[in-house]
Amino acid sequence: MIRITHLTKYYRAVPALQDFNMKISKGVIFGLLGPNGAGKTTLISILNGLTPFQKGDVEIFGMSLQKNLRQIRKRCTLVPQSLALYENLTVMENLHFFAGIQKITGSTLQNNLEHAISVNRLQRVLAQKAGTLSGGQKRRLNIAIGLLNTPEILYFDEPTIGIDPESRNEILETIHSLKKENQTVIYTSHYMEEIEKICDEAAIINHGEVIRQGDLKTMLHETDDSTQTLNLESLFIQLTRDNQEGADA
Amino acid sequence: MLKAMLKKEFTLILRDKHALAALFIMPAIFILIMSLALQDAFKSDHPFIHYALIDRDQTDLSTAISTALQSSESFIFHDKTITDKKQLQQALNGALQFVLTIPEGYSRAVRLESPDIGLRIDAASDVKQDMLTLFKGKLTQLSTQLSIQIMLQELEAMLPGISKKSEAIQKANSNIKVYFSGLAPDQHPTSTQQSVPSWIVFGMFFIIIPMSTIFINERKQNTLMRMQAMNISFPLLFTGKIVPYMLINQIQVWLMIGMGIFIVPLLGGDALSLGTSITGLFLVSLGLSLAAVGTSILIAVSANSVEQATTIGGILNILFGAIGGIMVPKFFMPQSMQTLSNISPMSWGLEGFLDIFLRGSGVREILPESLALTAFGGVTLLAAWGIFSLKTRNGL
Numbered sequence: 001m002i003r004i005t006h007l008t009k010y011y012r013a014v015p016a017l018q019d020f021n022m023k024i025s026k027g028v029i030f031g032l033l034g035p036n037g038a039g040k041t042t043l044i045s046i047l048n049g050l051t052p053f054q055k056g057d058v059e060i061f062g063m064s065l066q067k068n069l070r071q072i073r074k075r076c077t078l079v080p081q082s083l084a085l086y087e088n089l090t091v092m093e094n095l096h097f098f099a100g101i102q103k104i105t106g107s108t109l110q111n112n113l114e115h116a117i118s119v120n121r122l123q124r125v126l127a128q129k130a131g132t133l134s135g136g137q138k139r140r141l142n143i144a145i146g147l148l149n150t151p152e153i154l155y156f157d158e159p160t161i162g163i164d165p166e167s168r169n170e171i172l173e174t175i176h177s178l179k180k181e182n183q184t185v186i187y188t189s190h191y192m193e194e195i196e197k198i199c200d201e202a203a204i205i206n207h208g209e210v211i212r213q214g215d216l217k218t219m220l221h222e223t224d225d226s227t228q229t230l231n232l233e234s235l236f237i238q239l240t241r242d243n244q245e246g247a248d249a
Numbered sequence: 250m251l252k253a254m255l256k257k258e259f260t261l262i263l264r265d266k267h268a269l270a271a272l273f274i275m276p277a278i279f280i281l282i283m284s285l286a287l288q289d290a291f292k293s294d295h296p297f298i299h300y301a302l303i304d305r306d307q308t309d310l311s312t313a314i315s316t317a318l319q320s321s322e323s324f325i326f327h328d329k330t331i332t333d334k335k336q337l338q339q340a341l342n343g344a345l346q347f348v349l350t351i352p353e354g355y356s357r358a359v360r361l362e363s364p365d366i367g368l369r370i371d372a373a374s375d376v377k378q379d380m381l382t383l384f385k386g387k388l389t390q391l392s393t394q395l396s397i398q399i400m401l402q403e404l405e406a407m408l409p410g411i412s413k414k415s416e417a418i419q420k421a422n423s424n425i426k427v428y429f430s431g432l433a434p435d436q437h438p439t440s441t442q443q444s445v446p447s448w449i450v451f452g453m454f455f456i457i458i459p460m461s462t463i464f465i466n467e468r469k470q471n472t473l474m475r476m477q478a479m480n481i482s483f484p485l486l487f488t489g490k491i492v493p494y495m496l497i498n499q500i501q502v503w504l505m506i507g508m509g510i511f512i513v514p515l516l517g518g519d520a521l522s523l524g525t526s527i528t529g530l531f532l533v534s535l536g537l538s539l540a541a542v543g544t545s546i547l548i549a550v551s552a553n554s555v556e557q558a559t560t561i562g563g564i565l566n567i568l569f570g571a572i573g574g575i576m577v578p579k580f581f582m583p584q585s586m587q588t589l590s591n592i593s594p595m596s597w598g599l600e601g602f603l604d605i606f607l608r609g610s611g612v613r614e615i616l617p618e619s620l621a622l623t624a625f626g627g628v629t630l631l632a633a634w635g636i637f638s639l640k641t642r643n644g645l
Binding site for chain 1: 250254260264471472475476477478480481642
């Protein structure tokens, strides 16, 4: 579904992604893990056609991203880390606006609205201004907006940042439920337990390179002596430390 | 797609009380205040110089001067007893602009052509030079005219009928009618004709405040980035800003015109008359609107925060307004300032509106202003586009 080969991106002279390779299959929830500045957000921006890159190829749905950007975008959605919505509009007005600019009308609009609202449990706050919602409700509205075009690929950039554990669990359940609809989710987070809880596959990236990628369960069982089971946090620390030592050497 | 963007922008503005106050209430209040405050300054038949007179001469000439001054339509006589310096000072610190003293022996001095004794004017310290010139001119005219009359009366015995002939000449000379360019014979320029266009122009540029607030919040919260990921192109994004704010500008123009026509007269001011060219009015207001929207978008894309944008926008508006003849009408400015005022787009818009409201001009006359404003709007929009593209490429 997504194939990234030899992707290189520089911000002026500073490398953000270097000879980056990755493959993501259809219908998986894919976790992107990495410390701050590892290149996660840059990668998400590139996959959404928001940031140009210098070298390499990106193919989504078997099409070149650069040549077919508009078609690819129609089948994807981005749920940004920040609350990209209008606080002075009601929940319903926000949903109608983002549906309107994507030319979603008629019965499709009705069906997609109902789906986005029910999946995110927003029925009771539809007439409320977004600015008056709780942190968790705002995050759910942020996700609901992303579901309006019934995307095949959803990019979530740290969608649970700054909210209470209960709301976080609700959001994780929502994202997990998307798997049933065969939607592909690319999920970035600082929280290892979130990735462990909902992702099928993951990639650990550091300094703009993939240092480990694969099935999450397999990754957690692959240790040096192949006898010890790790949790994701200790694997992450071990891999990023090794990567740092390698870079220093 | 555009419909959704227009609806969103209108809803956000309608819910922003501060924006509504800046866009509609502020210019409306300015129109009311300035139309009523400057009402007298525009009336040619309205007395506006307040004076008192001390007649120490008590002769026919001094009485004639006093009577003639009191009958003049430009002066208001205050009957005050002024006998010493303290009373004089108090009078000039109050409502009076001038105290005229006709000294003892003035009449005799006029007859004997003695320059030693003359009229004395004590003026308030804040009196305007043009008022003083007008008052002095009137006195010179009256004393000359009355002196000639006295001399002619003395000559009547030798030249019978000369006094009547002189009176007829004076009447003919004082029969002056003024016709204002572009106005009907019975019309004269009013403070409303001057104030309405000024504060319409000023109010239109205040869209900087709501536009930059919404735009910068959209940028900061990554709503613009989200829209871009939803295939919203730059031209559409800019159109989604330009169209609603141009519509808001047009609503401002017609509401403020309505204020001038219907509300100002209710409060005792002169009613605004629209002039003869509605097409010209549309062309000026559209050009002006494009210039205001272009400036607003340029500031919105250049500033890093709402605070920065509203500060820069506010200062720029006041500077454009001060230079452009909004706050101080251009005819009060010296020639050098009038030339400088041409750098302000507000001045072009104001001149265009004044051409229509005040000078009765048509499309042909306002075309240069309208085209200059459109070009200014185009250039600022292009600059905004360039800056926005650059910022977006670097991650908004």
